[in-house]
Amino acid sequence: MVDDRWLTVEQQRSWRAWLAVSALLPDRLEHELKSAHDLSLAEYEILVRLSEEPERRLRMSELASRTLASKSRLSHQVSRMEASGLVSRAGCLEDGRGSYAQLTDHGWRVLVTAAPCHVAGVRRWLVDALPAEDFARLGSIMAVVVEHLATAESPTVGHSG
Amino acid sequence: MVDDRWLTVEQQRSWRAWLAVSALLPDRLEHELKSAHDLSLAEYEILVRLSEEPERRLRMSELASRTLASKSRLSHQVSRMEASGLVSRAGCLEDGRGSYAQLTDHGWRVLVTAAPCHVAGVRRWLVDALPAEDFARLGSIMAVVVEHLATAESPTVGHSG
DNA sequence: TAAGATTGAAAGATCAATCTTA
DNA sequence: TAAGATTGATCTTTCAATCTTA
Numbered sequence: 261m262v263d264d265r266w267l268t269v270e271q272q273r274s275w276r277a278w279l280a281v282s283a284l285l286p287d288r289l290e291h292e293l294k295s296a297h298d299l300s301l302a303e304y305e306i307l308v309r310l311s312e313e314p315e316r317r318l319r320m321s322e323l324a325s326r327t328l329a330s331k332s333r334l335s336h337q338v339s340r341m342e343a344s345g346l347v348s349r350a351g352c353l354e355d356g357r358g359s360y361a362q363l364t365d366h367g368w369r370v371l372v373t374a375a376p377c378h379v380a381g382v383r384r385w386l387v388d389a390l391p392a393e394d395f396a397r398l399g400s401i402m403a404v405v406v407e408h409l410a411t412a413e414s415p416t417v418g419h420s421g
Numbered sequence: 422m423v424d425d426r427w428l429t430v431e432q433q434r435s436w437r438a439w440l441a442v443s444a445l446l447p448d449r450l451e452h453e454l455k456s457a458h459d460l461s462l463a464e465y466e467i468l469v470r471l472s473e474e475p476e477r478r479l480r481m482s483e484l485a486s487r488t489l490a491s492k493s494r495l496s497h498q499v500s501r502m503e504a505s506g507l508v509s510r511a512g513c514l515e516d517g518r519g520s521y522a523q524l525t526d527h528g529w530r531v532l533v534t535a536a537p538c539h540v541a542g543v544r545r546w547l548v549d550a551l552p553a554e555d556f557a558r559l560g561s562i563m564a565v566v567v568e569h570l571a572t573a574e575s576p577t578v579g580h581s582g
Numbered sequence: 583t584a585a586g587a588t589t590g591a592a593a594g595a596t597c598a599a600t601c602t603t604a
Numbered sequence: 605t606a607a608g609a610t611t612g613a614t615c616t617t618t619c620a621a622t623c624t625t626a
Contacts, residue, residue, distance in 0.1 A: 402442045
């Protein structure tokens with residue numbers, strides 16, 4: 261590269277390894293889940309989040325923030341899942357503007373059926389691919405980065421073109 | 422969850438931290454690059470890979486494999502970039518079936534202009550967010566996982582539905 | 583006015599053909 | 605028949621606009 265403020269060769273190697281894993285791993289997990297259970301990773305995440313709630317439902321905006329999706333994306337996604345019977349929508353009594361995504365019985369059964377496949381994938385491709393200590397270390401490193409991403413201000417980016 | 426073969430609470434925390442970073446970080450980098458230089462991350466990666474070659478060009482299939490994109494995705498992407506003047510296509514003399522993606526002068530200038538912004542983002546959100554030792558550790562952990570993903574056979578996934 | 587949520591159009595990714603040359 | 609690459613249709617995501625209630 262051309263710029264002074266670049267990364268060292270070693271840093272660049274690390275960065276590219278990160279890029280590779282974050283491209284390859286979701287791909288692998290998605291294909292496994294899709295071919296065995298006709299479920300995308302995005303659908304799976306939504307089923308999981310809903311399944312963890314006492315009544316198996318969550319406000320749309322809360323679900324969006326937990327799955328790290330935009331409201332718009334979640335809304336489209338939930339519409340598709342409604343069409344395939346995995347979730348349903350319900351109005352919200354406490355706040356007339358709000359709405360709930362509700363896991364259906366079918367959605368619950370699909371989740372229970374698919375979960376072992378997904379967990380096996382996460383184990384196979386990540387957790388068990390590493391010494392336990394390294395996976396734990398990875399986790400705490402990621403926690404630091406998440407915190408930083410959530411907390412720090414994004415600087416105003418100068419336009420140099 | 423419902424299944425025996427789940428992750429421990431600690432493993433699950435790690436896994437979710439991973440998921441969060443791999444959703445938030447590319448998003449952040451993409452927005453910074455997009456708003457300052459009207460460039461997507463995918464476009465940036467392609468410009469970088471081409472810029473590293475002696476003649477600033479690469480066969481389509483090689484470029485696809487380096488950017489971890491499918492041939493189809495790369496082909497569409499390069500068509501768009503051709504339309505915006507960042508790259509051009511050229512036939513291949515050694516193999517009549519092949520074609521090259523070639524970085525244009527404009528593409529080169531855009532890359533040189535945008536690179537500091539991208540590098541600053543990678544630094545700000547990842548490299549400098551961690552003690553140097555942790556970032557190095559992350560890199561070597563990722564290298565192990567990449568190797569595993571590239572090497573190990575995907576098991577035949579049983580269908581239980 | 584703002585917050586919760588949805589919508590439709592446009593941009594991007596995926597999938598299954600297809601085309602051409604080896 | 606297979607490899608390199610592209611295409612068109614379909615599905616998903618993004619973006620800006622909109623609708624409704626607070």
